[in-house]
Amino acid sequence: MVEINLKHIYKEYDGNSSYSVSDFNLDIKDKEFIVFVGPSGCGKSTTLRMIAGLEDITDGDLVMDGKVMNDVAPKDRDIAMVFQNYALYPNMTVFDNMGFGLKIKKMPKDEIQKKVENAAEILGLTEFLQRKPAALSGGQRQRVALGRAIVRNPKLFLLDEPLSNLDAKLRVQMRTQIAQLHQRLQTNMIYVTHDQVEAMTMADRIVIMNDGKIQQVGTPSQLYNEPVNKFVAGFMGSPAMNFFDATLRDGHVVNNKGLNVVVPEGRLKKLVDQGYNNKKLVVGIRPEDIHTEQVAIQTMPDSVVDATVVVSELLGVDSMLYSKTGDTEFVAQVNARDYHEPGESVEMAFEMSKAHFFDMDTQLTIE
């Protein structure tokens, strides 16, 4: 339970000319579940490690509850961290792994016992307490790592890609377990992942990073529905948003490769007002905003394209149609009942009221 302020944080490694993290500003409120998300090497883990005290902060202030923590040793920051590779002590039993930190703090034995047993019960580890990590599965190890964090009752949990070594099914299970844990403990958590699904499903707020810089901070729905730039729009959502380089001409967005759809009135006015008429811009539309049902095609007759399905994936509820109109490629996510074979010609409606427009040069969203 802590308020954290990261003020103009920079990280520069020796021998690197550019900053690995630059001008990172973030205020984290009490009890918040924050997720840092971004591609590999975007600086999210580095930032987390700076908060943990495992990396020096090159410039800027890390403030916790009003106190600057830059030079405080990791052990004195009252935090617990869960590592990607679990970092369990291989020579100790599950019990000792969880209790070691408390033993170091000279907590009485019976109290350690109580805390460890309590945590083991929450995590379903009771029967494994006397085992060594080598005799546990990946998911069990990860739970031990979580348990080690829980018993310390820290003000802040840091989780560095904790689920990335688990298989898909287990990952979903653990995701729920961590979310439940957060609700139960009401402790701040900062969670690093490169998986936008984890970010979307777990976070109170997401911090999306690229090239060492924060791109956007917001709730999952804000990031999904109102991305501030092309990077955020493309990163959040799976499959990714379709992007087209196009020109705004006579109320249509056109590229010379087969795309020609009408922009709805309201959106068009804004674009024209900002001087994008007859100019190049980037159009983004999410796969789920491209429709094949007759109803949609009838209601949006001005934004219907004749497409050819190239690859078709049936995913149960939905099906993904990797399609082409002229030479323009895109993905449509449609109801599985609208299944189409590869090679079929299909009419598809682009729901342009939900489209996003980005400046060609700055890549920023055109409001």
Place this chain on the structure above:
Amino acid sequence: MKSRKKGKKIPLTYYMMVVPIGILFFIFHTVPFLRGVFYSFTNWTGYGSWKFVGLKNYLYMFGNSNITDAYWFTFKFALFATILVNAIALAIAIGLNSNIKFQSLLKAVYFVPYMLGSLIVGFVFKFIFSNLIPQFGHLIHLPILYNNILGTTHAWIGILIVTIWQGLAFNTLIYLAGLQSVDPEIYEAAALDGVGPWQKFRDITFPLIAPFFTINLVLSVKGYLMVFDQIMAMTNGGPGNSTTSISVEIYTQGFQGSQFAIQSANAVVLFIVVLVISLIQLRILNKREEKLS
């Protein structure tokens, strides 16, 4: 084995590689060893006629003060050398494994002694002990350094120093390999747990490199129980018999003192002693490791 039973042909290359080495090993290693065992039951002096004497040589050994002294000296030497080499090597390895400047250069420097022959090192140190250190002692007026340590009752300490200096390299290398096999994230977790340096060593580092400790300990004990080169180069077993190790005793008395048969018996006993001690060590240390992993 299974494939052989099924009649699968073993490739010719296998025989071409294994058979010559097997023959050479047998001729130059197994045959002399068996001959040694054979002669240990005779009264052969290295030439002339001989007859079987049963266990007489073995019984004589235990009554011969030169030989028993050699055993006591060798055990003392091996004990000190093993403990000191391993303690210092572990310390150096931990130092080299931390974030220090010139790490690769230092690793190379510490490894140099291993590449030099022990005889050469012995002769060089003999010169250092007999000439350089006394001169230096006179220069700074420190009487303790005036005498050549190899000529005093502390000669064994001189040999110990050289042995440690040379033995460190290999042990350090093994420990370093062990330390580098430990996931750095574990130390980060320890840092967050607030683990102090001594606890970190005792509860994390040492248990995790236990297998490397076992290798080093067994190899050290075995090597130092058979110490020979350094002593031959520096003191030749003297002054008196004070630095005569078992191997030196076997060599000098066996080849120069017409005790060929007796020293053959001695060699057999040394072989059994080394074998038994090594097996006991492996037994104990492996049990420890099992408990840890």
